[in-house]
Amino acid sequence: MSESKRDILKRKILGAAEKRIETQGLAALRARDVTKDAGCALGSLYNAFEDLDLLILAVNSRTLARLHASLQSASASQTSPKEKLLALALAYQDFGTENPNLWAALFDHRMQPGVPVPQWHLEEHVLLISEVIGPLSQLNPNLDDDMLASRARTVFSAVHGIVKLSLDGRFVALDPDKVKAELSEFVSQYLRGNTSEKKA
Amino acid sequence: MSESKRDILKRKILGAAEKRIETQGLAALRARDVTKDAGCALGSLYNAFEDLDLLILAVNSRTLARLHASLQSASASQTSPKEKLLALALAYQDFGTENPNLWAALFDHRMQPGVPVPQWHLEEHVLLISEVIGPLSQLNPNLDDDMLASRARTVFSAVHGIVKLSLDGRFVALDPDKVKAELSEFVSQYLRGNTSEKKA
Numbered sequence: 001m002s003e004s005k006r007d008i009l010k011r012k013i014l015g016a017a018e019k020r021i022e023t024q025g026l027a028a029l030r031a032r033d034v035t036k037d038a039g040c041a042l043g044s045l046y047n048a049f050e051d052l053d054l055l056i057l058a059v060n061s062r063t064l065a066r067l068h069a070s071l072q073s074a075s076a077s078q079t080s081p082k083e084k085l086l087a088l089a090l091a092y093q094d095f096g097t098e099n100p101n102l103w104a105a106l107f108d109h110r111m112q113p114g115v116p117v118p119q120w121h122l123e124e125h126v127l128l129i130s131e132v133i134g135p136l137s138q139l140n141p142n143l144d145d146d147m148l149a150s151r152a153r154t155v156f157s158a159v160h161g162i163v164k165l166s167l168d169g170r171f172v173a174l175d176p177d178k179v180k181a182e183l184s185e186f187v188s189q190y191l192r193g194n195t196s197e198k199k200a
Numbered sequence: 201m202s203e204s205k206r207d208i209l210k211r212k213i214l215g216a217a218e219k220r221i222e223t224q225g226l227a228a229l230r231a232r233d234v235t236k237d238a239g240c241a242l243g244s245l246y247n248a249f250e251d252l253d254l255l256i257l258a259v260n261s262r263t264l265a266r267l268h269a270s271l272q273s274a275s276a277s278q279t280s281p282k283e284k285l286l287a288l289a290l291a292y293q294d295f296g297t298e299n300p301n302l303w304a305a306l307f308d309h310r311m312q313p314g315v316p317v318p319q320w321h322l323e324e325h326v327l328l329i330s331e332v333i334g335p336l337s338q339l340n341p342n343l344d345d346d347m348l349a350s351r352a353r354t355v356f357s358a359v360h361g362i363v364k365l366s367l368d369g370r371f372v373a374l375d376p377d378k379v380k381a382e383l384s385e386f387v388s389q390y391l392r393g394n395t396s397e398k399k400a
Contacts, residue, residue: 107368153374154362154382161361162354168307174353182354190386193393 010048012038018059018102026056026105056109057121063102064124070095071131081135082191088131089159089187093180096163107164132156139194155190162186210248212238218259218302226256226305256309257321263302264324270295271331281335282391288331289359289387293380296363307364332356339394355390362386 003011016037020029031052035042049055074091078084096103111117132152137143143151166179174182203211216237220229231252235242249255274291278284296303311317332352337343343351366379374382 107365150374150378150382151385153365154386157362157365157374158358158386159361161359161364162357164361164364165307165353165357174350174357178350182350185351186354186358186390189393189395190390191393192395193389193391195389195392 021105025101081138084135086187093163221305225301281338284335286387293363
């Protein structure tokens, strides 16, 4: 099956945008630079992706898929739910450290005012959170689905905050050499405080 | 003692910049708008603050002082170290919710490449962290000063992550109605997992 001309062009533009974000960060992304890198006319970008926001979402979608694969693999390598959650936190830190600009783009991108994030993209976020929900539900068999979803988002946000401020290297940032040890200790202490499992 | 003309002008420019950041966010801040609001020439801003970055730091410095006062007051209203830490987390969430743009500017502002954040400003961050160090050291009397400083930055970053993603209202954000309950439960569970106090 041969790839259509349009698909080839789409793939080139996506690759060029990903490379630009990876090396220079989302804030520096310009449509003109992307099409120059991809060797096509400016109009081709809008033909292929409708607008720059949807191109950025396509890049973020690839980043999310890679992040999801990293988290899945880290979780699968452990057996107990507590070990899984700890492995997820450390894999998240690794991914952010290794892909700082692509990772930051997941959180920094904003749609134009009044334009909602498309449903297909929101569902990719839910998929990511499901990795945390699995082991959390084993530790907290009494929580219903709504509570579990909130709890997973809270734990995710806390780990995100530790990784984010450390990678930003400013404000109250942790020393980068210490962040892994601190993250481990933090998550471990949080998990020691889990009491639901005793009630089950 | 009368205020010098220069001080009056400085205060006007600072107030105008604070108002602009508060209402429109840091990203929309333009020197020209600030001086127009303050009723002075563009050059006056550079006379009074050297450059726009130092003006923003002056605004951030005021925000930090207000945030610090809120945290101090929340902590002082509690007696046990665990209650103090919980009150600090909730006061932090309140402050971010009530001052979203000024609070975001604390984390979003970047100096020009190669220009370090001035020492006086870094010391204001340390002051903020000291509020967390106090009760943490009571809970962990075995930790030395370095470890305590790292631990306090980790706890701060985790709480920050929960508040930040929730206020951003996107990605894996928590439902805003649930964030206070989730933040309380998260910090409480973390504190239940604290084992150092038993060894002391």
